[in-house]
Amino acid sequence: xxxxxxxxxxxxxxxxxxxxxxxxxxxxxxAVAFLYSSPLVLAAAGTSAVFAGCSAGAGGAxxxxxxxxxxxxxxxxxxxxxxxxxxxxxxxxxxxLPLLGRVxxxxxxxxxxxVIGLRAAVAMVAFAVYSACVDPDxxxxxxxxxxxxxxxxxxxxxxxxxxxxxxxxxxxxxxxxxGPAAAPLGRAALxxxxxxxxxxxxxxxxxxxELRGYSLTSPDAARGGVLVSRxxxxxxxxxFYLVGVIVLVAAIVGKLVGADGFHAYPTIxxxxxxxxxxLSVLVVLAxxxxxxxxx
Amino acid sequence: MPDLASRPRTVPALEIERLSYAYPTASAPLTxxxxxxxxxxxxxxxxxxxxxxxxxxxxxxxxxxxxLLRAACGLVPHFHGGEIEGRxxxxxxxxxxxxxxxxxxAVGYVAQDPETQIVSTTVAAEIALPLEMRGDPPAVRARAVxxxxxxxxxxxxxxxxxxxxxxxxxxxxxxxxALVTRPRLVLxxxxxxxxxxxxxxxxxxxxxxxxxxxxxxxxxxxxxxxRCLAAADRVVAMTAGAVSFDGAxxxxxxxxxxxxxxxxxxxxxxxxxxxxxxxxxxxxxxxxILSSAETQLGRVSxxxxxxxxxxxxxxxxSRSRTAATPAGEKPSKQGGPPLPRQDPPAATTRALWVxxxxxxxxxDVLRGIDLTVSRGERIAxxxxxxxxxxxxxxxxxxxxxxxxxxxxxxxxxxLLSQNPSDYLVRERVxxxxxxxxxxxxxxTVGLEHAMESDPRDLSGGExxxxxxxxxxxxxxxxAELPGLVALDEPTRGMDRARKHELEDLIEGLARGGAxxxxxxxxxxxxxxxxxxxxxxxxxxxxxxxxxxxxxxGGWYFATEVARILDLPGxxxxxxxxxxxxxxxxx
Numbered sequence: 037x038x039x040x041x042x043x044x045x046x047x048x049x050x051x052x053x054x055x056x057x058x059x060x061x062x063x064x065x066x067a068v069a070f071l072y073s074s075p076l077v078l079a080a081a082g083t084s085a086v087f088a089g090c091s092a093g094a095g096g097a098x099x100x101x102x103x104x105x106x107x108x109x110x111x112x113x114x115x116x117x118x119x120x121x122x123x124x125x126x127x128x129x130x131x132x133l134p135l136l137g138r139v140x141x142x143x144x145x146x147x148x149x150x151v152i153g154l155r156a157a158v159a160m161v162a163f164a165v166y167s168a169c170v171d172p173d174x175x176x177x178x179x180x181x182x183x184x185x186x187x188x189x190x191x192x193x194x195x196x197x198x199x200x201x202x203x204x205x206x207x208x209x210x211x212x213x214x215g216p217a218a219a220p221l222g223r224a225a226l227x228x229x230x231x232x233x234x235x236x237x238x239x240x241x242x243x244x245x246e247l248r249g250y251s252l253t254s255p256d257a258a259r260g261g262v263l264v265s266r267x268x269x270x271x272x273x274x275x276f277y278l279v280g281v282i283v284l285v286a287a288i289v290g291k292l293v294g295a296d297g298f299h300a301y302p303t304i305x306x307x308x309x310x311x312x313x314x315l316s317v318l319v320v321l322a323x324x325x326x327x328x329x330x331x
Numbered sequence: 332m333p334d335l336a337s338r339p340r341t342v343p344a345l346e347i348e349r350l351s352y353a354y355p356t357a358s359a360p361l362t363x364x365x366x367x368x369x370x371x372x373x374x375x376x377x378x379x380x381x382x383x384x385x386x387x388x389x390x391x392x393x394x395x396x397x398x399l400l401r402a403a404c405g406l407v408p409h410f411h412g413g414e415i416e417g418r419x420x421x422x423x424x425x426x427x428x429x430x431x432x433x434x435x436x437a438v439g440y441v442a443q444d445p446e447t448q449i450v451s452t453t454v455a456a457e458i459a460l461p462l463e464m465r466g467d468p469p470a471v472r473a474r475a476v477x478x479x480x481x482x483x484x485x486x487x488x489x490x491x492x493x494x495x496x497x498x499x500x501x502x503x504x505x506x507x508x509a510l511v512t513r514p515r516l517v518l519x520x521x522x523x524x525x526x527x528x529x530x531x532x533x534x535x536x537x538x539x540x541x542x543x544x545x546x547x548x549x550x551x552x553x554x555x556x557x558r559c560l561a562a563a564d565r566v567v568a569m570t571a572g573a574v575s576f577d578g579a580x581x582x583x584x585x586x587x588x589x590x591x592x593x594x595x596x597x598x599x600x601x602x603x604x605x606x607x608x609x610x611x612x613x614x615x616x617x618x619x620i621l622s623s624a625e626t627q628l629g630r631v632s633x634x635x636x637x638x639x640x641x642x643x644x645x646x647x648x649s650r651s652r653t654a655a656t657p658a659g660e661k662p663s664k665q666g667g668p669p670l671p672r673q674d675p676p677a678a679t680t681r682a683l684w685v686x687x688x689x690x691x692x693x694x695d696v697l698r699g700i701d702l703t704v705s706r707g708e709r710i711a712x713x714x715x716x717x718x719x720x721x722x723x724x725x726x727x728x729x730x731x732x733x734x735x736x737x738x739x740x741x742x743x744x745x746l747l748s749q750n751p752s753d754y755l756v757r758e759r760v761x762x763x764x765x766x767x768x769x770x771x772x773x774x775t776v777g778l779e780h781a782m783e784s785d786p787r788d789l790s791g792g793e794x795x796x797x798x799x800x801x802x803x804x805x806x807x808x809x810a811e812l813p814g815l816v817a818l819d820e821p822t823r824g825m826d827r828a829r830k831h832e833l834e835d836l837i838e839g840l841a842r843g844g845a846x847x848x849x850x851x852x853x854x855x856x857x858x859x860x861x862x863x864x865x866x867x868x869x870x871x872x873x874x875x876x877x878x879x880x881x882x883x884g885g886w887y888f889a890t891e892v893a894r895i896l897d898l899p900g901x902x903x904x905x906x907x908x909x910x911x912x913x914x915x916x917x
Binding site for chain 1: 404405406409410430431432433435436440442447448449450451452453456460461463464465492494508725728729730745746747748750752753754755756757762763764765766768769772801802803804805806
């Protein structure tokens with residue numbers, strides 16, 4: 037079965053855009069998530085990433101990434117609540133626990149964990165959209181002027197995720213086929229095998245790239261140092277670069293004028309300023325950028 | 332980029348002089364002064380390939396064939412590291428000084444496993460990549476892609492994404508990407524290992540055509556020598572990293588007869604068992620030799636294999652189950668007593684329909700298959716690439732759900748898929764198979780000695796056996812043995828000696844009461860282990876009968892001996908020799 041994170045060629049602005057434009061756009065959403073702690077802005081960034089994926093036809097990737105991201109967020113909330121003792125609103129006293137010592141679960145630690153978890157979830161959804169919508173072939177070609185002498189670097193950047201996505205389905209099947217007396221496979225072992233296997237495969241891909249002449253001087257570079265060939269540009273590039281820059285600038289300005297009014301400790305403070313609301317609306321609207329105009 | 336156009340065509344395509352090489356992980360480094368070369372992958376190899384020459388690289392597994400090809404394309408030592416001595420030139424370029432990128436202008440390389448050498452998302456992009464890397468304009472690229480796609484019969488695949496291709500299709504795409512730049516030298520590492528017999532034969536003759544019409548030099552490493560010996564000008568055999576034979580194909584067969592029987596082709600074995608000289612390099616030559624010998628003796632003129640026309644009665648070899656086996660019991664391939672037939676069946680399908688793909692690409696892969704596999708039965712599942720063999724095995728294992736009909740294996744299924752490495756997760760063999768049951772599984776596949784090894788350090792054949800042990804672990808004893816053991820293309824990259832080991836393993840499983848179904852493109856292997864052959868065509872079982880019946884009744888899905896003699900029921904060298912003896916040797 038095909039992985040939902042595998043790139044699928046579809047007609048659409050995000051798929052047609054150059055890898056640089058797509059990275060600028062999706063990267064801006066991730067940057068917002070890492071700049072802000074306000075749950076409102078984080079939720080807006082997450083919503084925007086979900087909109088972006090669904091508008092680009094990558095609903096399957098978004099669903100799986102959301103499931104994984106929210107599971108991870110939940111795990112972070114639990115771990116943060118157990119290991120961070122800060123905060124004044126004690127919800128639960130668990131007493132002395134082995135290794136952890138005295139554990140008081142506070143509302144503040146839960147909130148702080150939720151913020152970190154939301155950030156991770158936003159990043160995962162944005163990356164899933166990137167993986168499902170940005171053609172790795174174009175990434176590989178775009179990287180050539182920068183990483184021409186290192187096919188391995190290019191292969192790792194452009195191919196690791198697609199290769200891992202392809203391997204994951206096979207490894208899951210093989211795990212189901214193990215005999216009852218074979219060592220059981222936990223998710224951690226499977227994930228480790230997937231990572232090492234994907235690295236090995238990426239090395240094989242790098243060898244093939246060498247054989248295909250990837251390390252030869254790029255013809256574009258030889259003709260005068262043009263880093264990104266004209267053929268990789270798209271009429272949608274300007275849209276995504278523009279939206280990415282607007283979101284990033286608005287996020288920085290918002291940060292300076294106090295739009296990030298959230299503090300978890302010592303007690304939860306959530307300030308919802310007009311600037312916070314404005315930024316959140318802008319970020320959500322940015323998620324519509326991959327929509328077709330006539331759609 | 333090297334100016335190849337200015338280099339005269341008389342420059343050898345490949346020139347190797349006293350080349351020795353050790354991989355970086357080798358236990359002993361390269362030391363020529365002491366002569367301690369135990370860890371060398373290549374040792375003192377000298378070889379010259381003239382422009383337009385077609386050479387076949389023969390040898391057992393791990394004899395150095397792949398390393399030699401890697402050295403000729405620059406991956407060794409540039410990509411793999413290690414220590415190297417000697418000289419190697421490709422179309423006049425120093426392969427040790429130049430990297431694979433520079434050599435790419437002159438050499439195309441197709442590795443053993445096509446999955447490891449596909450770097451693009453779509454077929455068209457994959458084939459066009461080398462042209463794009465060297466800066467060819469779009470019009471030139473489009474024409475070259477179209478032409479090579481036509482030559483390799485893949486134009487219908489150009490718009491497909493590579494993850495939707497079968498192994499055989501991937502192999503052809505990889506070959507197209509290697510040929511699209513029209514290199515002077517093409518290096519191929521078992522290119523037919525994943526191809527069905529039809530595609531394999533087509534590929535070999537395509538290579539011959541490229542060789543003759545374009546003057547491309549070809550160095551082809553292959554285990555199934557019967558497929559390509561007739562097309563080759565020359566054979567280079569390797570043993571333990573060194574060249575052990577270098578000469579004409581006919582001389583090679585005579586050498587193999589005395590030096591390494593595992594390299595004998597079925598036709599050569601048929602002739603040597605029958606005491607006929609010279610040994611033939613292919614079907615056509617064999618038929619000619621037999622025909623002229625008969626003519627000289629003033630006996631039957633014309634083709635062999637026309638018993639009806641010649642009036643000669645043929646009595647199949649006693650190994651055929653039609654000969655002397657009681658109904659319901661099958662003879663052992665190793666000549667032992669018939670294997671027991673047990674009820675209930677190991678697996679059954681009834682009107683099985685399976686669809687694969689998503690959206691518009693969804694298609695029927697299996698169409699109304701009815702099949703019963705008895706316990707103790709050994710079945711070869713054959714058919715062209717994409718015929719539905721793997722899907723049928725996966726359906727038995729419950730990995731694929733039918734859209735109609737049913738597939739049942741009441742006593743369980745152990746499936747070894749095409750890529751055994753997928754089963755290997757831990758860093759120690761013993762950790763994969765803990766406890767007494769795990770050790771029993773290892774013992775069954777002959778790997779008990781490798782408990783402490785890292786699975787990645789095992790040879791290809793050993794990894795395959797380990798994966799099978801993992802699939803069987805806990806189900807190896809008596810009634811616990813799964814009713815059905817299914818192996819999907821298990822002979823990829825295996826030499827004949829390894830295949831014999833696999834035949835023994837299959838027979839052991841069948842004796843234990845499992846029905847064994849092996850999806851394979853290897854006709855000779857099927858003839859050696861199977862008692863029954865099911866031939867799939869486009870998702871439908873188009874032939875189902877005894878191995879002797881199915882593998883002697885066609886052209887592509889027939890063994891070399893069957894194609895030479897064309898006698899019903901005669902598929903192996905031994906059967907052929909017996910048939911010749913019965914008719915009176917020419």
